[in-house]
Amino acid sequence: MTGLKILATGAYAPKKLVTNDDLAQIVDTSDEWITKRTGMSVRHYVTESENHTYLAEMAAKQAIERAGIDKNDIGAVIVCTVSADYFSPSCACLIQGRLELPNDIIAMDISAGCSGFIFGLETMRALLMTRGAKAGLVIGAEVLSQKMDMTDRSTCVLFGDGAAAAVVSLSDTMYQSVIGVAGNEDMINIKSPNGFIHMDGQGTYKFAVATVPKVIEQVVENAGLTYDDIDHYVLHQANLRIIESIAKKVKQPMDKFIVNIDKYGNTSAASVGLALNEAAEQGRIKPGDKILMCAFGAGKTWGAIIVEW
Numbered sequence: 002m003t004g005l006k007i008l009a010t011g012a013y014a015p016k017k018l019v020t021n022d023d024l025a026q027i028v029d030t031s032d033e034w035i036t037k038r039t040g041m042s043v044r045h046y047v048t049e050s051e052n053h054t055y056l057a058e059m060a061a062k063q064a065i066e067r068a069g070i071d072k073n074d075i076g077a078v079i080v081c082t083v084s085a086d087y088f089s090p091s092c093a094c095l096i097q098g099r100l101e102l103p104n105d106i107i108a109m110d111i112s113a114g115c116s117g118f119i120f121g122l123e124t125m126r127a128l129l130m131t132r133g134a135k136a137g138l139v140i141g142a143e144v145l146s147q148k149m150d151m152t153d154r155s156t157c158v159l160f161g162d163g164a165a166a167a168v169v170s171l172s173d174t175m176y177q178s179v180i181g182v183a184g185n186e187d188m189i190n191i192k193s194p195n196g197f198i199h200m201d202g203q204g205t206y207k208f209a210v211a212t213v214p215k216v217i218e219q220v221v222e223n224a225g226l227t228y229d230d231i232d233h234y235v236l237h238q239a240n241l242r243i244i245e246s247i248a249k250k251v252k253q254p255m256d257k258f259i260v261n262i263d264k265y266g267n268t269s270a271a272s273v274g275l276a277l278n279e280a281a282e283q284g285r286i287k288p289g290d291k292i293l294m295c296a297f298g299a300g301k302t303w304g305a306i307i308v309e310w
Contacts, residue, residue, distance in 0.1 A: 005126045005308055006172035008070065008136065010278040011063025012165045013056050014265065015045040019146075021158070028154040035158050040241025044161025044266030046146040053086045054095050056164035057142035060274075061096055064138070068168035072100060075168075076134020078108040079125050081117030081141045081270040083299070084148050085110060088194045092142065107132070114189060114298025115237050117141055117270030119306055122169065122294075123178050129171050140166040141270040150197040159239075160198065161266035165274025174309040175291065177224035179216050181303050189299035209243045209297050214250040217295055220305040228253050230291060231307070233280060237296035238262040238272045259285070269298065286310050 020043050021032035035041055047056070057080055065072055080092040087095075093108035102108075107128060113120040118141040125137040142164035149157040188208060189200045213236070221228060228251045236244055241262055248255050259276045268275060273294050280286050288310055295305040 003130065004172045004174040004176035005122060006170050006174055007308060007310065008168045008170055009064050009067035010165065010167050010274065010281050011060045011065070011067060012163070012275050012278040013059035013063070014163045015047045015051050015056065017046045017048050018043050019046050019161070024158050027151055028157060030154050030158055038242070039159060040262050041159065041266045042263040045163055047144050047162050053082070053084060053142055053144045054092055054099070056144065056162065057092055057096055057140045057166070058099050060142065060164040060166040061100060061138055061140055064166035064168045065100070068136070070136055070168065073103055074135040075102050075138050076106050076132050077125060077128045077137045078102065078106065079111055079121045079137070079139050081111045081113065081121040081139070082143055083112055083114060083191060083269060084144045096140065106134070113270070113302045114300055115239065115267070115269045115272060116296040116298040116302040116304045118165070118273040119294060119296050119304030120180065120302070122167070122306055123180055123304065125169055126171070126176070136168055136170045138166060138168055140164060141272070141274040143269045143271050145198065145269060148191055148196070148198045153197070155202055156198060156200050159267045161268050163265055163268040163271045163275055165271050165278050167274060167277070175224065175307060177220050177307040179220040179223065179305045181216070183301040185301040188301060206240065206243060208301065209239065210246045212297055212303050213243075213247050213295055216303050216305045217247070217251055217293065220293065220307055224307050226291070226307070231257070231293045232290040233286060233292045234258045235273055235276050235280065235292060235294045237298070238265065238276055239267050272296065
């Protein structure tokens, strides 16, 4: 078996909601400015009773419960993040302990920026193939509210907190992936564990609209499919204008694209998972549907995966 099956998803968003108008009280911006340029309306921020590990734990618990599997069958845990509570130990190790998963498993964090969830799924597939485990747990979790310079009006309005998880297993179903990196720190960076996000917004936009359509084209072609064969496109929720631009380039209707950026903002490595989970909860995704997930992020990373639900 060389394919990857998503058995179930889960998610958790912090309790505190921050609207565009709330941000306008802090920085020189407005609801109209943010909505028009990004499509964002609300994002979630952690409270004092919540932290990064808690978000990841809650999302993971929900995914495992929905998957209906014995947690002893989980052979690896990957947490995709740039904002874990600790530089070391990894969040994945903490999740193994909190969920009382088996001791003889691999637990590690992956830093690939907003492409994290895609990198996590691809890495988990490789681990499952080499270790013979029945299932794996992939989590995307971020607390980017703690990584923002609130005097940087063009960046601080974009990001939010949240976590999403997927329990996966190997299968004979369709799987195709395209992963890439063009190592560069100028577009987006966080210079230290306690540093702020620095982003070239215009550069990021140009990189996304130029790269993502090519990656989608490549993964669809490699899978022997057409754009019309894809039932759902789940893209990184960075900017509504980017998603709309990509939809036009691949000549697909917007109703095929899962969009929830208005509810969460940009949650980096949690973004694709949150969108996928919401679509699953709403019953939009049916058994046998072909799903294309695609993201781009810091380090000039990109990735796309096609799976069958």
